[in-house]
Amino acid sequence: MDAHFTILALETSCDETAAAVVRGGRTIISNVVASQLDEHRRYGGIVPEVASRQHILALDAVVREALQPLPGGWNDIHAVAATYGPGLAGALMTGLNAAKAIAWIRNLPFVGVNHIEAHIYANWLLAGEQSGEPQFPLIALVVSGGHTLLALLEDHGCYRMLGQTRDDAAGEAFDKVARLMGLGFPGGPAIQQAAADAPGGVTLPRAWLRDSYDFSFSGLKTAVLHQIREHEAREASLQVGAAKGATGRRGSGPKSGGAPPVSQAGGPPRLSPAFVARLARAFQESVVDVLVTKTVEAARAYGATEILLAGGVAANVRLREELQRRAPVGVRVPPVALCTDNAAMIGAAAFYRFDVGRQDGWDLDVNPGLRLG
Numbered sequence: 013m014d015a016h017f018t019i020l021a022l023e024t025s026c027d028e029t030a031a032a033v034v035r036g037g038r039t040i041i042s043n044v045v046a047s048q049l050d051e052h053r054r055y056g057g058i059v060p061e062v063a064s065r066q067h068i069l070a071l072d073a074v075v076r077e078a079l080q081p082l083p084g085g086w087n088d089i090h091a092v093a094a095t096y097g098p099g100l101a102g103a104l105m106t107g108l109n110a111a112k113a114i115a116w117i118r119n120l121p122f123v124g125v126n127h128i129e130a131h132i133y134a135n136w137l138l139a140g141e142q143s144g145e146p147q148f149p150l151i152a153l154v155v156s157g158g159h160t161l162l163a164l165l166e167d168h169g170c171y172r173m174l175g176q177t178r179d180d181a182a183g184e185a186f187d188k189v190a191r192l193m194g195l196g197f198p199g200g201p202a203i204q205q206a207a208a209d210a211p212g213g214v215t216l217p218r219a220w221l222r223d224s225y226d227f228s229f230s231g232l233k234t235a236v237l238h239q240i241r242e243h244e245a246r247e248a249s250l251q252v253g254a255a256k257g258a259t260g261r262r263g264s265g266p267k268s269g270g271a272p273p274v275s276q277a278g279g280p281p282r283l284s285p286a287f288v289a290r291l292a293r294a295f296q297e298s299v300v301d302v303l304v305t306k307t308v309e310a311a312r313a314y315g316a317t318e319i320l321l322a323g324g325v326a327a328n329v330r331l332r333e334e335l336q337r338r339a340p341v342g343v344r345v346p347p348v349a350l351c352t353d354n355a356a357m358i359g360a361a362a363f364y365r366f367d368v369g370r371q372d373g374w375d376l377d378v379n380p381g382l383r384l385g
Contacts, residue, residue: 019089022071037136044074095108096372098128124372127358128161132322146318150317169364185233212290218301296330
């Protein structure tokens with residue numbers, strides 16, 4: 013493939029409307045992302061119909077902005093790519109249909125890209141800043157809101173799935189636990205911030221699933237819930253005792269009978285910031301420990317030359333640091349802007365699809381449950 017081969021790529025798998033221009037599979041000419049975070053934060057999570065409508069509203073402006081750095085505009089584009097799965101069906105449909113329409117109108121080749129695979133290829137966009145292009149075999153740890161998996165990469169497009177989550181993805185667990193602790197959405201950054209410089213004192217379990225590279229985080233989420241309920245029960249007991257003591261000292265009011273409200277608002281006591289910080293740290297440590305341990309074991313077992321970290325949770329500083337500290341080989345990690353959903357990673361993955369002669373037809377449909385490999 014010509015190193016000047018330039019791809020316009022679209023990404024609309026979830027709640028980010030993105031368009032990018034990527035040259036030679038490694039050079040980012042532009043990478044534009046319109047976030048819908050404020051639209052969904054009020055609901056505490058992603059609302060599929062809202063996401064689809066926002067993609068329709070934002071897509072035209074995002075594509076136009078992505079093309080601005082090209083002197084020849086559309087004439088400098090050699091191919092078009094878009095995510096076709098996995099993701100939200102309606103969201104995927106907006107970007108895929110737009111990309112196919114652009115390719116058909118301008119008589120350009122088109123290819124659909126696996127969103128999970130694209131996260132891995134975000135590491136190829138770094139190749140110029142590190143010691144050359146990644147050399148196979150590679151171990152990839154993909155950790156995001158919807159996916160957590162370990163894969164062996166033997167060549168471009170040649171993957172062997174080693175393990176994946178049996179229940180919640182790591183990013184999903186971060187979101188759910190943050191909601192339990194009242195930290196809001198999205199959960200990953202909120203828990204990382206709460207855990208920063210927090211003291212120890214809370215220990216949570218690890219689901220090792222021995223003799224397997226699979227992951228499980230639902231039990232950890234339940235353990236957090238139990239810690240919160242026990243903390244609330246202790247706080248409620250202390251408040252009841254304090255209220256009774258105050259009543260006895262005043263010498264007025266009922267000496268016994270119904271318990272006073274647990275809080276002034278009539279609900280459970282609010283979690284103290286110190287408790288939330290300790291619990292956030294314990295949760296983060298548990299997730300990171302399991303992810304890193306299994307990745308390191310896989311790298312040793314399969315003789316990997318490097319480890320590739322990818323996905324939105326790859327932005328977690330603790331995960332990056334611990335993996336780099338414990339890994340037996342080098343670790344590549346995209347910058348934060350390329351960990352979360354973006355279209356530059358779609359363009360990078362698409363380049364290597366075109367490189368082996370792959371193209372897709374106009375009948376390509378979305379595949380919300382698309383798997384890697």
